[in-house]
Amino acid sequence: MAKRPDIDKLRAALGQLTLAQAKQLHAELGEMVRAREQHSVEPKSVQAKGREIVETQRIDERLYQLERVRCGKAGCKCAGTDGELHGPYWYAYWREDGRLKSRYVGKRLRRIEGE
Ligand SMILES: [Zn+2]
Numbered sequence: 001m002a003k004r005p006d007i008d009k010l011r012a013a014l015g016q017l018t019l020a021q022a023k024q025l026h027a028e029l030g031e032m033v034r035a036r037e038q039h040s041v042e043p044k045s046v047q048a049k050g051r052e053i054v055e056t057q058r059i060d061e062r063l064y065q066l067e068r069v070r071c072g073k074a075g076c077k078c079a080g081t082d083g084e085l086h087g088p089y090w091y092a093y094w095r096e097d098g099r100l101k102s103r104y105v106g107k108r109l110r111r112i113e114g115e
């Protein structure tokens with residue numbers, strides 16, 4: 001885990017900037033915030049019916065969730081409100097161009113790269 005920058009030290013450094021530098025940083029920070037918001041996935045946005053979320057982890061810009069799932073096949077042990085759900089399995093969620101994407105990861109958590 002990378003150490004988080006000290007916000008007080010950052011503020012002190014910001015106080016030393018010229019107006020031109022501050023304006024440039026302001027614009028860059030605005031862009032960065034918009035880009036992060038585009039990519040971020042909140043746990044509540046991926047809650048689906050018939051799934052039970054066991055654990056949630058955020059790695060980079062992606063949300064990883066350990067979920068117990070209902071496969072939807074008739075007659076399966078998971079069917080019905082009292083059915084025994086499958087898993088738990090890890091799923092990855094992220095956004096691309098603002099659209100929510102998901103990918104099955106497996107029984108063990110590992111980082112998903114690219115598509
Ligand atoms: Zn099933």
